[in-house]
Amino acid sequence: MTVDLDLVARSPLADWQLHADGVAARERPLLGQLSVRTPRDLRRLVLGAEGSHASQRRQVEQVLRLGPDEWLVLTPTADLGSRTTTLREFGVVTDVSGQRTAVELTGPRARDVLARGCAIDLDPSVAPVGTCVSTLLAQTGVIVLVEPEAILLLVRSSFASYLARWLEDASTDLD
Structure with missing residues (x-):
C-alpha cells in the first residue's frame, strides 16, 4: 500500500501582522536555520570576520553565537542543502528550520x-x-x-x- 503525502510547509503565523502606534510586527516565514556545533569561531570561518557581537551578517545570511560551541546559521531555505554540505567541514550540522x-x-x-x-x-x-x-x-x-x-x-x-x-x-x- 502506497500513501501519497503532499507535504507543504506552512508557517505558524501565516497572514498574521501587527500594526500599533509606534510598532509593527510580522512573521518572516520559513527561514532556513542550521544548528552547528563546533568549538571554532564560525563567524570567522563562514563570514571571514570576527566581531564582538554575537551575531554577524553577510548579505542574506547571519551567524548567531548561542553558546561556547553552539551556532545558528540563518539562511534562505533555497540554500539549505548547499550550506549544510559546506558547514559540515566545520562541525556537526542539523537542520532546525521547522x-x-x-x-x-x-x-x-x-x-x-x-x-x-x-x-x-x-x-x-x-x-x-x-x-x-x-x-x-x-x-x-x-x-x-x-x-x-x-x-x-x-x-x-x-x-x-x-x-x-x-x-x-x-x-x-x-x-
Missing part, C-alpha cells in the same frame, strides 16, 4: 513593547545592532537578535501564536 519561526518587530516603540515582558535591557546603548541573546519574553523562550532596522525574535513554532497575541496585548496603551 523548530522556530521568526517574528520581526519594527518601529520606534519596538523596544518598549519588549521591555514589558523581557528582563534583558534592550536599550541601544546596551544592546546595539548585532546583539543576540537567549531569554524569556512573556514566559516564552526566545532568541532576540538586534538588526539594523528591526528586532528579530526567534520563537519555537508551538509558542508562536501565544507570542503573537502577547505582542498585540503589549502594544496597546504604550505611554
